[in-house]
Amino acid sequence: MPQHELILLKNMMQPGYTGSLQDYEKTGGYQAIRNTLGKIAPADVTAMVRKSGLRGRGGAGFPTGVKWGFLPKDYQGPRYLCCNADESEPGTFKDRQLMERDPHQVLEGILLACYAIGAETAYIYIRGEMVLGSRILEQAINEARAAGYIGKNILGTGIHADVWVHRGAGAYICGEETALLESLEGKRGLPRIKPPFPATHGLYNKPTVVNNVETLANLPHIMNRGPEWFAAIGSPPKSTGTRVFCVSGHVKRPGNYEVPMGVTVRELVYEHAGGMRSDKPMKAFIPGGASAPFLTPAHLDVKLDFEHVATAGSMLGSGGVTIMEEGTSMVWAALRLMEFFYHESCGKCSPCREGSSWLVQTLRRIMAKRGRMEDLETLLDLCKNIAGRTVCAFGDAEVAPIQSTLKHWRQEYVDLIHEAEAANLIKPEPVGRP
Amino acid sequence: MTFIDKYKNEIDQILSRYPVKRSALIPLLYVAQRDQGYVSEAVMQEIARLLGITPPQVYETVTFYTMFNLKPVGKFHIQVCKSLMCALVGSDTLIGWMKTKLGIAPGESTTDGLFTLSAVECLAACGTGPMMQINEDYYEQVTEDKLDRILADLRSTGTSTLKSGPFMWPEPAPSERGA
Numbered sequence: 001m002p003q004h005e006l007i008l009l010k011n012m013m014q015p016g017y018t019g020s021l022q023d024y025e026k027t028g029g030y031q032a033i034r035n036t037l038g039k040i041a042p043a044d045v046t047a048m049v050r051k052s053g054l055r056g057r058g059g060a061g062f063p064t065g066v067k068w069g070f071l072p073k074d075y076q077g078p079r080y081l082c083c084n085a086d087e088s089e090p091g092t093f094k095d096r097q098l099m100e101r102d103p104h105q106v107l108e109g110i111l112l113a114c115y116a117i118g119a120e121t122a123y124i125y126i127r128g129e130m131v132l133g134s135r136i137l138e139q140a141i142n143e144a145r146a147a148g149y150i151g152k153n154i155l156g157t158g159i160h161a162d163v164w165v166h167r168g169a170g171a172y173i174c175g176e177e178t179a180l181l182e183s184l185e186g187k188r189g190l191p192r193i194k195p196p197f198p199a200t201h202g203l204y205n206k207p208t209v210v211n212n213v214e215t216l217a218n219l220p221h222i223m224n225r226g227p228e229w230f231a232a233i234g235s236p237p238k239s240t241g242t243r244v245f246c247v248s249g250h251v252k253r254p255g256n257y258e259v260p261m262g263v264t265v266r267e268l269v270y271e272h273a274g275g276m277r278s279d280k281p282m283k284a285f286i287p288g289g290a291s292a293p294f295l296t297p298a299h300l301d302v303k304l305d306f307e308h309v310a311t312a313g314s315m316l317g318s319g320g321v322t323i324m325e326e327g328t329s330m331v332w333a334a335l336r337l338m339e340f341f342y343h344e345s346c347g348k349c350s351p352c353r354e355g356s357s358w359l360v361q362t363l364r365r366i367m368a369k370r371g372r373m374e375d376l377e378t379l380l381d382l383c384k385n386i387a388g389r390t391v392c393a394f395g396d397a398e399v400a401p402i403q404s405t406l407k408h409w410r411q412e413y414v415d416l417i418h419e420a421e422a423a424n425l426i427k428p429e430p431v432g433r434p
Numbered sequence: 435m436t437f438i439d440k441y442k443n444e445i446d447q448i449l450s451r452y453p454v455k456r457s458a459l460i461p462l463l464y465v466a467q468r469d470q471g472y473v474s475e476a477v478m479q480e481i482a483r484l485l486g487i488t489p490p491q492v493y494e495t496v497t498f499y500t501m502f503n504l505k506p507v508g509k510f511h512i513q514v515c516k517s518l519m520c521a522l523v524g525s526d527t528l529i530g531w532m533k534t535k536l537g538i539a540p541g542e543s544t545t546d547g548l549f550t551l552s553a554v555e556c557l558a559a560c561g562t563g564p565m566m567q568i569n570e571d572y573y574e575q576v577t578e579d580k581l582d583r584i585l586a587d588l589r590s591t592g593t594s595t596l597k598s599g600p601f602m603w604p605e606p607a608p609s610e611r612g613a
Contacts (some may be wrong), residue, residue, distance in 0.1 A: 169499035336517065
């Protein structure tokens with residue numbers, strides 16, 4: 001296996017590391033707080049993060065320092081930080097590991113972000129199912145509060161920051177930052193129309209930053225070792241640092257692998273994840289969670305960074321890499337993902353709410369060998385009328401599995417329809433919308 | 435005793451975290467569900483009064499999220515992930531075992547009230563599928579043998595040592611661990 005330095009998973013790889021405050025401090029934990037709070041101006045912290053090139057690890061990849069810079073400078077009222085721990089993109093399971101195995105690393109990142117943006121309250125919005133994770137975080141918060149890292153007058157600097165864990169209750173859409181804010185306000189998790197953006201009108205209509213767990217966990221390291229160090233890792237200048245990739249599907253060793261941005265899919269799968277689980281070759285992969293379009297083995301040498309994956313026609317997204325072997329039905333795979341999106345559509349925008357239902361029905365019909373050739377045009381037509389026509393990016397995400405499988409494996413759809421025609425299961429009907 | 439009287443200290447503690455009362459809604463619903471196993475209409479009305487919102491505002495929130503039960507469920511609520519990543523490694527087979535062993539399909543409960551089965555969407559354990567959540571605990575890399583042991587444990591002791599601890603996968607081999 002190629003050697004490279006681990007950043008985020010380094011502590012938890014140590015034998016006997018429990019993630020307790022004591023263990024974290026032994027590895028140099030909370031030094032960044034000691035060296036930053038009251039010693040480096042908040043605006044300079046933001047500038048350092050911007051210089052590091054750190055981009056959001058939740059899916060969109062927006063530059064973190066730039067996001068912080070959007071907060072109004074002269075605003076006198078409260079500001080909020082929300083840590084997005086809603087991890088619910090199918091294929092993604094990295095934040096769970098970061099929170100459950102090294103919670104103080106995440107907390108130190110949260111405190112640094114609070115300091116940089118002037119927030120005195122942070123909420124960790126964790127997905128409701130992760131009960132263990134929420135308990136581990138709460139225990140870590142109590143430890144950190146007792147040690148003076150969280151609460152009033154942190155380490156005598158006169159700076160205040162409190163951190164609370166807030167559990168979601170089972171809704172994928174609450175990982176979208178404005179839906180997260182609605183949910184945190186005790187409402188249905190419906191994304192807000194933007195602008196205004198959370199930077200000016202966020203939680204309780206106050207300036208708010210929402211950052212992913214992995215994004216925040218990088219901050220102590222950037223402060224300790226400097227933005228230049230971080231900016232040199234990975235695939236500079238646009239994709240810096242490491243990424244914790246979550247490998248799932250038909251590989252020998254699925255799991256979380258932290259590698260520098262820009263390694264190829266081939267290296268991730270064959271050198272880290274042990275290669276395919278059987279002698280069947282790879283047929284398809286998804287590079288960045290369920291919202292990312294499928295790619296083929298022709299894309300195995302695509303570098304896993306924001307730009308290269310986008311150029312290949314997909315997206316790096318949340319870092320969830322799912323591998324499928326030869327023999328997997330791509331129509332079935334698209335249907336499975338589409339059923340997910342249909343279930344999780346929040347219902348706010350008609351194209352997504354109605355369209356996801358139509359897409360599932362049409363795919364089910366094709367899978368059941370009752371499809372007709374016009375269904376393929378119907379699918380693409382529906383996709384075209386959903387993507388870009390909704391309040392949030394969910395609409396773009398839900399069409400990705402269908403558009404990409406139709407692009408690369410159209411023949412599989414056609415074969416199923418031919419089987420239907422051969423079995424004479426369908427009677428000719430006028431073509432029309434379902 | 436009303437719900438609010440019964441959990442006064444815990445409720446006050448929850449309310450103190452938020453500058454706007456309605457934010458406490460989901461946390462309070464969790465307390466209610468822990469108490470009764472589901473969220474009853476009476477509790478929703480109590481919570482509405484406490485937070486200064488209308489009962490429909492509580493109801494619309496409750497019904498948006500999948501984790502709140504509006505009616506009682508079995509003592510053990512088994513939720514099997516059926517999303518693509520788990521399906522690739524055998525979640526349909528796992529649901530099939532449930533049907534054989536418990537005699538119930540997703541959406542059904544056993545007649546003794548012990549088990550309720552649901553097929554749910556992704557639970558963020560895609561590298562360790564097939565997996566399921568039973569009440570608050572995750573169970574991962576479920577095999578038929580492991581499932582038998584889990585069900586036997588639950589019946590006899592109410593819990594199982596096969597549940598997941600703090601998550602890390604893959605566990606590093608000794609040679610990969612740092613010095």
